[in-house]
Amino acid sequence: MKTQDPADRSLALAPPQLKWAQTVHKVINGNIEPGIPQTKDSSGNWNTFQRANTSGVLIRVGANGTTDNTYSWAGIGVGININHGLQRQPIGAHLVSSNKDLRIWLPITPTSDIIQIAPSDNTSYATIYIF
Numbered sequence: 001m002k003t004q005d006p007a008d009r010s011l012a013l014a015p016p017q018l019k020w021a022q023t024v025h026k027v028i029n030g031n032i033e034p035g036i037p038q039t040k041d042s043s044g045n046w047n048t049f050q051r052a053n054t055s056g057v058l059i060r061v062g063a064n065g066t067t068d069n070t071y072s073w074a075g076i077g078v079g080i081n082i083n084h085g086l087q088r089q090p091i092g093a094h095l096v097s098s099n100k101d102l103r104i105w106l107p108i109t110p111t112s113d114i115i116q117i118a119p120s121d122n123t124s125y126a127t128i129y130i131f
Helices: 006-012 015-028
Strands: 035-040 046-051 057-062 080-083 093-098 114-119 126-130
Touching: 046 057, 057 080, 114 126
Parallel strands: none
Antiparallel strands: 035 046, 057 126, 080 114, 093 126
16 A cells, blocks of 8 residues: 655645655655665675664674674674764664674674674674664
């Protein structure tokens, strides 16, 4: 089911209600993007993302020793510092995809500039959503 675009009835809604209705319309119709893929790494996976219309960012982390990603794991259980650019303290990080069985965690409290993420397997590639 799709909603009718509230802008079609813009004369009937006051500006604050119109803005709210347009936001709800956008969510219901599935136009929420966590990130827009930009470039791929040597394995053919997206490794850079443009920030889209959510308040988080997608980050690609490569296996230990790889160089085709901005970030790569240092070691098993060793956190890496990621400059997230959110300009606020993130709530957390979600593993979006990986090429192996992987668990991630935050060994220290994130700041408004950096989040530290540690892996259970440093030979895996991962895409992480920081929100």
